[in-house]
Amino acid sequence: MFVPAIKGQGTEEQQKKWLPLAYKFQIIGCYAQTELGHGSNVQGLETTATFDPMTDEFVIHSPTLTSSKWWPGGLGKASTHAVVYARLITEGKDYGIHGFIVQLRSLEDHSPLPGVTLGDIGGKFGSGAYNSMDNGVLRFDHVRIPRDQMLMRLSQVTREGKYVQSDVPKQLLYGTMVYVRQSIVADASKALSRAVCIAVRYSAIRKQFGSQDGGPETQVLNYRTQQSRLFPLLASAYAFRFVGDWLNWLYTDVTQKLEVKDYSTLQEAHACTAGLKAVTTSATADAIEECRKLCGGHGYLNSSGLPELFAVYVPACTYEGDNVVLLLQVARILMKTVSQLTSGKQPVGTMAYMGKVQHLMQSKCAVKTAEDWLNPAFIQEAFEARALRMAVNCAQNIGQASNQEEGFYERSPDLLEAAVAHIQLIIVTKFIEKVHQDIPGHGVKEQLQNLCNVYALYTLHKHLGDFLATGSLTPKQGALANEQLGKLYAQVRPNAVALVDAFNYTDHYLGSVLGRYDGNVYPALYEEAWKDPLNETVVPEGYHEYLRPLLKQQLKLSRL
Numbered sequence: 001m002f003v004p005a006i007k008g009q010g011t012e013e014q015q016k017k018w019l020p021l022a023y024k025f026q027i028i029g030c031y032a033q034t035e036l037g038h039g040s041n042v043q044g045l046e047t048t049a050t051f052d053p054m055t056d057e058f059v060i061h062s063p064t065l066t067s068s069k070w071w072p073g074g075l076g077k078a079s080t081h082a083v084v085y086a087r088l089i090t091e092g093k094d095y096g097i098h099g100f101i102v103q104l105r106s107l108e109d110h111s112p113l114p115g116v117t118l119g120d121i122g123g124k125f126g127s128g129a130y131n132s133m134d135n136g137v138l139r140f141d142h143v144r145i146p147r148d149q150m151l152m153r154l155s156q157v158t159r160e161g162k163y164v165q166s167d168v169p170k171q172l173l174y175g176t177m178v179y180v181r182q183s184i185v186a187d188a189s190k191a192l193s194r195a196v197c198i199a200v201r202y203s204a205i206r207k208q209f210g211s212q213d214g215g216p217e218t219q220v221l222n223y224r225t226q227q228s229r230l231f232p233l234l235a236s237a238y239a240f241r242f243v244g245d246w247l248n249w250l251y252t253d254v255t256q257k258l259e260v261k262d263y264s265t266l267q268e269a270h271a272c273t274a275g276l277k278a279v280t281t282s283a284t285a286d287a288i289e290e291c292r293k294l295c296g297g298h299g300y301l302n303s304s305g306l307p308e309l310f311a312v313y314v315p316a317c318t319y320e321g322d323n324v325v326l327l328l329q330v331a332r333i334l335m336k337t338v339s340q341l342t343s344g345k346q347p348v349g350t351m352a353y354m355g356k357v358q359h360l361m362q363s364k365c366a367v368k369t370a371e372d373w374l375n376p377a378f379i380q381e382a383f384e385a386r387a388l389r390m391a392v393n394c395a396q397n398i399g400q401a402s403n404q405e406e407g408f409y410e411r412s413p414d415l416l417e418a419a420v421a422h423i424q425l426i427i428v429t430k431f432i433e434k435v436h437q438d439i440p441g442h443g444v445k446e447q448l449q450n451l452c453n454v455y456a457l458y459t460l461h462k463h464l465g466d467f468l469a470t471g472s473l474t475p476k477q478g479a480l481a482n483e484q485l486g487k488l489y490a491q492v493r494p495n496a497v498a499l500v501d502a503f504n505y506t507d508h509y510l511g512s513v514l515g516r517y518d519g520n521v522y523p524a525l526y527e528e529a530w531k532d533p534l535n536e537t538v539v540p541e542g543y544h545e546y547l548r549p550l551l552k553q554q555l556k557l558s559r560l
């Protein structure tokens with residue numbers, strides 16, 4: 001995040017100076033934005049950067065305990081420098097949050113520079129899983145940096161202390177977060193596909209019940225309940241991969257437009273990265289835990305690979321923007337778009353469907369049979385109608401409040417659901433678009449088509465209440481979708497293992513005795529148990545101190 005911050009907010013001169021140092025690890029940087037008292041509310045940060053025209057320097061200061069920087073990854077032990085976000089004060093005026101490059105530690109002996117207090121914030125969730133990351137705390141006591149270490153692409157402070165705003169939107173200050181959020185979506189698919197690969201392979205090996213005439217028991221993967229819990233997660237792993245690829249394209253496109261001062265897609269990039277980051281990370285965190293349960297008792301062992309994956313993954317719901325806060329950003333943009341519909345302004349990009357408001361508010365889903373749900377046009381329209389109607393309902397309810405802000409506050413739980421509906425529509429749409437493309441490999445397209453339908457119909461089934469409450473579907477059509485879903489699971493089953501093998505993960509990368517490619521699960525579990533440090537001694541360390549006195553007492557009593 002140190003590098004993208006300098007790339008996005010530094011001048012060419014600043015990039016030339018700092019980036020080569022960072023690339024060659026001659027300096028190590030971190031992204032110091034969040035404070036003890038404020039993370040989500042970036043405008044509420046308290047650290048100050050006051051310009052001193054006498055010396056041509058900024059004075060970086062932490063005025064309160066709550067202004068201590070808190071969480072930056074790499075800050076605790078490794079970083080020599082940070083991009084620090086602070087309130088810029090010049091000529092007695094507060095100009096809000098800006099980025100500054102600040103050296104924290106000596107390049108000679110790594111000791112903190114004068115006026116800098118720093119350290120690690122302590123152990124984190126999941127007994128050590130994420131503790132290889134040194135998340136840090138940082139305080140400044142009037143630390144001076146040269147004026148040219150303010151990141152000056154978006155605004156400048158002159159030698160005399162005049163504040164000058166460039167003709168670029170100030171939201172570009174948040175550009176680093178947009179960049180990382182888009183990368184987190186692709187990473188969600190990686191984490192989810194790891195968990196799903198473990199659960200599918202193990203479910204093909206694990207057998208319980210169902211033996212007839214002394215024959216083999218049933219592979220748990222053949223149980224309908226196992227399929228209905230697992231195959232939607234498999235489909236989600238593919239869905240997030242495709243939407244992640246698309247988001248990466250969108251981000252590249254926006255970046256190219258920014259270079260020629262075209263800011264027209266900035267809002268779209270913000271809404272899509274924020275919303276997709278929120279929906280995909282929440283779904284992935286829940287899915288990893290579901291995969292643990294799908295692997296029964298053995299899933300709870302560290303050697304299954306799932307506990308560590310979960311512990312490392314869950315903070316993704318919080319870092320780079322708390323998921324609820326991000327979805328409320330999407331909701332704000334949805335409400336803005338709905339309010340502009342009457343003025344004739346045509347929504348664009350992923351909001352374009354809202355332009356069909358007249359049709360979608362009244363349309364009736366034409367599905368009559370379960371097979372009808374295999375028609376992507378029906379799926380697409382059902383998701384569009386649900387998302388639009390939820391957004392319009394929210395807008396109408398907000399409109400009845402005494403003022404907009406109050407209405408938004410009161411309706412925020414509904415707004416959250418409207419934002420999720422909009423984002424799920426994007427995921428479904430991008431999956432449908434993907435399977436319409438030429439896909440090489442015999443039968444591959446058909447498999448992806450199945451997964452696309454599973455993702456869409458499972459999402460529909462899970463959120464059926466939304467579809468019914470908005471009148472986008474009838475209860476009968478909801479039931480038909482569920483019927484079709486069951487048929488799709490049966491079609492996915494024969495290829496389930498191949499569909500996870502296709503992720504092409506090595507055993508080393510998976511790190512799971514349950515997810516081994518060769519399926520040799522039981523010998524591996526048995527062998528792994530003997531690696532437990534508790535098994536280094538046959539008689540445990542505490543035996544003489546704690547167990548023996550108890551046992552001897554029992555022995556004495558029994559002899560009486």
Ligand SMILES: CCCCC/C=C\C/C=C\C/C=C\C/C=C\C/C=C\CC/C=C/C(=O)SCCNC(=O)CCNC(=O)[C@H](O)C(C)(C)COP(=O)(O)OP(=O)(O)OC[C@H]1O[C@@H](n2cnc3c(N)ncnc32)[C@H](O)[C@@H]1OP(=O)(O)O
Nearest residue numbers: 039040041042043171174187191270308309312319320321
């Ligand atoms: C063996 C086990 C190994 C397992 C490994 C397995 C798998 C891998 C697992 C995990 C790894 C996964 C991924 C790894 C990749 C990367 C992650 C790594 C580390 C994470 C490091 C984390 C870093 C951080 O967290 S940095 C800090 C992040 N902080 C935030 O996100 C703060 C959130 N808050 C905000 O963004 C803002 O405060 C706000 C909420 C948007 C509010 O802004 P504000 O200005 O106060 O007000 P508004 O009125 O709402 O907005 C004003 C205006 O601006 C528009 N806007 C807002 N944001 C943006 C934006 N980003 N871009 C463009 N425009 C924006 C907004 O719409 C509004 O516009 P308007 O005026 O037109 O209405």
Ligand SMILES: Cc1cc2nc3c(=O)[nH]c(=O)nc-3n(C[C@H](O)[C@H](O)[C@H](O)COP(=O)(O)OP(=O)(O)OC[C@H]3O[C@@H](n4cnc5c(N)ncnc54)[C@H](O)[C@@H]3O)c2cc1C
Nearest residue numbers: 031032033034039040071072073315318319320321322324
């Ligand atoms: C592992 C990890 C790594 C991190 N790395 C970095 C880093 O490198 N650099 C950095 O600067 N930061 C980093 N962070 C900090 C991270 O970005 C913040 O923790 C995150 O943005 C959430 O902010 P918060 O902690 O202030 O949560 P809060 O905003 O305090 O959230 C608490 C609760 O309040 C709710 N809430 C908050 N505001 C609203 C609202 N307006 N409406 C409704 N509900 C609301 C949230 O939904 C949540 O339930 C990291 C955090 C973690 C966990």
